[in-house]
Amino acid sequence: MDKNELYILYGNEPHKMAKEILAEIKIEEEIGRDELIGIKPNLVLARSSDSGATTDPELVSGVIEYLQEKGFKNIIILEGSWIGDRTTRAYQVCGYDKLAEKYGVPLIDLQQDSAKNIKVKELEIKVCEKALAVDYLINMPVLKGHCQTGITCALKNLKGCIPDSEKRRFHTLGLHKPIAYLNKALQQDLIIVDGILGDLDFEEGGNPVQMNRVIAGKDPVLVDSYAAEIMGHNIDDIPYIRFAQELIIGEMDLGKARIIELNKDKGAAIKRKSGKIKRLVQNVEEEMACSACFGNLVHALKRLEEQGRLNHINEKIFIGQGFQGKELTGIGIGVCTKGAHKFIKGCPPTASEIIKELLSIY
Numbered sequence: 001m002d003k004n005e006l007y008i009l010y011g012n013e014p015h016k017m018a019k020e021i022l023a024e025i026k027i028e029e030e031i032g033r034d035e036l037i038g039i040k041p042n043l044v045l046a047r048s049s050d051s052g053a054t055t056d057p058e059l060v061s062g063v064i065e066y067l068q069e070k071g072f073k074n075i076i077i078l079e080g081s082w083i084g085d086r087t088t089r090a091y092q093v094c095g096y097d098k099l100a101e102k103y104g105v106p107l108i109d110l111q112q113d114s115a116k117n118i119k120v121k122e123l124e125i126k127v128c129e130k131a132l133a134v135d136y137l138i139n140m141p142v143l144k145g146h147c148q149t150g151i152t153c154a155l156k157n158l159k160g161c162i163p164d165s166e167k168r169r170f171h172t173l174g175l176h177k178p179i180a181y182l183n184k185a186l187q188q189d190l191i192i193v194d195g196i197l198g199d200l201d202f203e204e205g206g207n208p209v210q211m212n213r214v215i216a217g218k219d220p221v222l223v224d225s226y227a228a229e230i231m232g233h234n235i236d237d238i239p240y241i242r243f244a245q246e247l248i249i250g251e252m253d254l255g256k257a258r259i260i261e262l263n264k265d266k267g268a269a270i271k272r273k274s275g276k277i278k279r280l281v282q283n284v285e286e287e288m289a290c291s292a293c294f295g296n297l298v299h300a301l302k303r304l305e306e307q308g309r310l311n312h313i314n315e316k317i318f319i320g321q322g323f324q325g326k327e328l329t330g331i332g333i334g335v336c337t338k339g340a341h342k343f344i345k346g347c348p349p350t351a352s353e354i355i356k357e358l359l360s361i362y
């Protein structure tokens with residue numbers, strides 16, 4: 001897999017999807033037989049993955065199973081939850097205890113680990129020693145919003161690999177710069193994003209948006225740039241992405257990326273919607289919309305609400321395969337709604353594309 005490539009697989013079967021995407025990128029060809037493989041999920045707190053906060057253990061189980069089937073035995077899972085929670089509790093509540101037992105994979109609590117100082121330019125960063133000892137690091141963040149940094153995905157997920165004292169210091173340093181610097185101190189080899197269900201705007205979960213996709217890449221800057229795009233954020237609103245590019249960690253220009261969509265979303269089922277999401281979509285008429293498409297629309301409407309532009313949309317919004325071939329009075333989202341008198345092309349259109357078009361109309 002080249003560093004400029006991003007693989008996207010749509011669906012809602014995490015275990016199967018993890019194996020499929022790894023078979024596509026053939027990671028076994030780049031890992032030495034005896035190398036220590038570390039899997040870093042996002043278990044920021046003890047809350048199950050259906051909240052939109054944490055990495056689905058089924059996605060991790062697919063990665064472990066694939067690696068074990070290829071003969072890799074030296075695998076660990078490592079995480080340090082946020083200061084307000086204990087990693088051991090998160091492992092248990094999020095289903096990782098069972099996973100570890102089933103596959104014989106140790107769970108490492110980085111909150112209990114010692115740390116080493118790594119100097120990156122003018123900044124010294126404490127990084128957990130067990131994370132530094134890993135030969136091949138697989139970062140498995142959740143695609144979700146964050147109340148301070150806009151999004152949290154590949155770059156920010158490494159914050160679980162520093163001691164609690166350092167997490168506190170990162171906040172005093174304004175988060176963005178130290179997050180970028182941390183990614184220079186600790187490098188990741190592969191990123192597999194749990195983009196099946198992630199929170200709308202909060203790292204703690206509670207307003208899950210079904211986005212139905214797994215994203216794989218090697219460049220955390222490119223992965224985060226893509227995450228920002230599909231959640232409808234302007235890249236300049238997330239300074240750590242640009243800082244990371246300036247540190248030559250990766251490339252944020254999606255124009256230079258090769259985005260490989262391995263399939264199309266077929267999942268028409270939209271799971272439960274929280275009150276916040278119901279409010280955002282009150283003007284939306286949905287009929288058999290793919291979850292990926294609907295998820296992008298939810299993020300787009302949220303961004304417009306933040307900009308005070310949501311109430312400028314004074315027409316009905318249509319989305320879903322049920323509108324194929326129908327004449328519609330209002331605005332359509334995606335190729336299925338071609339019959340609307342205004343429609344936004346794409347299958348699915350990204351949140352950024354939806355925002356751009358809606359802003360040009362209203």
Ligand code: SF4
Pocket residue numbers: 265288289290292293319320321333334335336337346347348349
């Ligand atoms: S445009 Fe239609 S088929 Fe394409 S993702 Fe949206 S709902 Fe699904």
